[in-house]
Amino acid sequence: MRMNSFQKYESDVSSYWRHFPCTFTKAKMSKLYDTEGKEYIDFFCGAGAMNYGHNNEYIMSKIIEYMQGDNIIHALDMHTSAKEAFLDAFGEKILKPRGLDYKLMFCSPSGTNANEAALKMARKATGRQNVFSFMGAFHGMSTGSLALTSSEYDRNGAGQTLSNVTFMPYPFGFGEKFDTIAYMESILESDHSGIEKPAAIIVETVQAEGGIVVAPVEWLKRLRELCTKHGIYLICDDIQVGCGRTGNFFSFERAGIVPDMVTMSKSIGGCGMPMSVVLLKPELDVLLPGQHNGTFRGFQPAFIGATAALDIANDEFFANVRKKDELITKYYEENIKTIDERIGHRGIGLIHAIVTDQLDCFDNGALNDEIQNECFDRGLIIELAGQRSCALKILPALTITEDELIAGMDILRDSIKAVLAKK
Ligand SMILES: Cc1ncc(COP(=O)(O)O)c(C=O)c1O
Structure with missing residues (x-):
């Protein structure tokens, strides 16, 4: 019903909903929720606009106070x-x-x-x-x-x-x-x-x-x-x-x-x-x-x-970002590279990519489209980037907890495995 309204009135130039076909309604820090109440871990982070998390309590309290004060x-x-x-x-x-x-x-x-x-x-x-x-x-x-x-x-x-x-x-x-x-x-x-x-x-x-x-x-x-x-x-x-x-x-x-x-x-x-x-x-x-x-x-x-x-955004906050950077690299080495040596990795801080273009089954983005869809079904929002969409982009909020980060990486690993198993 809702999707019909979008299809009826909204220009075809809109794109992200094609990858994440649901209607979002709520968000808190690193989690998004759709109208069905399904929870998603957010590795997309508003394309980098939500570094401090969705509805960050401290920031929102200042904005609400300002907005309510004429x-x-x-x-x-x-x-x-x-x-x-x-x-x-x-x-x-x-x-x-x-x-x-x-x-x-x-x-x-x-x-x-x-x-x-x-x-x-x-x-x-x-x-x-x-x-x-x-x-x-x-x-x-x-x-x-x-x-x-x-x-x-x-x-x-x-x-x-x-x-x-x-x-x-x-x-x-x-x-x-x-x-x-x-x-x-x-x-x-x-x-x-x-x-x-x-x-x-x-x-x-x-x-x-x-x-x-x-x-x-x-x-x-x-x-x-x-x-x-x-x-x-x-x-x-x-x-x-x-x-x-x-x-x-x-x-x-x-x-x-x-x-x-x-x-x-x-x-x-x-x-x-x-x-x-x-x-x-x-x-x-x-x-x-x-x-x-x-x-x-x-x-x-x-x-x-x-x-x-x-x-x-102080020194301690930045040091924490660097710590989570190491965590992603370690996770890749131990859990994703082990699926297939040809799956690559690049990144720094909290912007990373799992890169699949060296795999035999890589075919102009279609492979990563499938992995992205699988992630979405399993509750992870992740975007693609790079030539022929070769990179699965890990861009979480900088405030993401280590547990949430690992949970998201687990979904990514399982989705890669599930898609490659069908090839
Ligand atoms: C590096 C860089 N420059 C510029 C832009 C454009 O920003 P906006 O979409 O707000 O116009 C983006 C957006 O993704 C970006 O990543």
């Missing part, structure tokens, strides 16, 4: 107490201890809009139009960000030419076999490369939608050096892998580098509250007042959620 909800980019409290907390708890000198620019509340803003600033500051992005990258769905996104399927939705971006090999797949930084260097040094010098290079330190590919620390350091040497701005897209996901607040901390701009969204709002921000070096603050505006920038309850989240 406090301002909508304020465009005017000064408000909620925004001021967030700016102070972010400065004191995140920027200052890391010695970071960034200004904050709030955008229309989606990750893609933060990337659009970063592109504008890099282009305006340099007067150059080209931008380097990487093979396997995902940066969003609006035209500028889609031009940075490498997936053919996603790009085919644009209906227009996506321009001013040159894709460079990420240190993975083909790019693992040669020195991609030296390749970029040769392009930038040559006046016969045929490739315009970019205003910026945008990078995910861990490609998430690209299949959970972790860039090596040494590569990230050399990328930073390359940008500095050639006067190119380095943008780090931390929309999915920021906010503690990799075991530090920012994903680039492990490489000891400082990007010129950082884009954040998803979990920055604390509990699914829409929010989006660009952190920028002061020299990049080149847009004139109103040159990147938007009606819903600064949705005030999101500032409340974001400020409350910063009370949680």
Whole structure:
């Protein structure tokens, strides 16, 4: 009955329900519930928007208190107490201890809009139009960000030419076999490369939608050096892998580098509250007042959620993420690799993947579709990523308990076994 309403009225562009065909109604921390009362362990985490868990009690209490107090909800980019409290907390708890000198620019509340803003600033500051992005990258769905996104399927939705971006090999797949930084260097040094010098290079330190590919620390350091040497701005897209996901607040901390701009969204709002921000070096603050505006920038309850989240995101919290990282790796070694040596694993912090493309029965995503369906039937929500959907993506809330994590991994292991047994 309910599904009929969705089918009757909702556009065919909606996609996730196709993998998780039920009607969700409730959620608490790492569990989701459907209208039939069935419980699911959540390894999808709102695509990275729910790092602190669904309806996190502490964060929600602050939001509810704010919402019930006749406090301002909508304020465009005017000064408000909620925004001021967030700016102070972010400065004191995140920027200052890391010695970071960034200004904050709030955008229309989606990750893609933060990337659009970063592109504008890099282009305006340099007067150059080209931008380097990487093979396997995902940066969003609006035209500028889609031009940075490498997936053919996603790009085919644009209906227009996506321009001013040159894709460079990420240190993975083909790019693992040669020195991609030296390749970029040769392009930038040559006046016969045929490739315009970019205003910026945008990078995910861990490609998430690209299949959970972790860039090596040494590569990230050399990328930073390359940008500095050639006067190119380095943008780090931390929309999915920021906010503690990799075991530090920012994903680039492990490489000891400082990007010129950082884009954040998803979990920055604390509990699914829409929010989006660009952190920028002061020299990049080149847009004139109103040159990147938007009606819903600064949705005030999101500032409340974001400020409350910063009370949680401390060193102990990050250390706990790193501990659970080891737990997943150990689980893979002892329980999944033992099913078949060719089943691979990649990951860092609490973003991991079980990779099946080396199996003989791997067939353009259909195998993982089956495993995903089996997981769903058994009560686990898990998404696929990477080329030909080769990666089963483990993206739980950072607050997930060890017992819940193991229970989810058990479902994943049993589902892989059950599907492979039929092959
Ligand atoms: C790395 C990265 N950048 C940008 C985006 C786009 O964010 P949004 O869907 O909020 O526009 C995403 C979304 O998954 C992402 O993972």
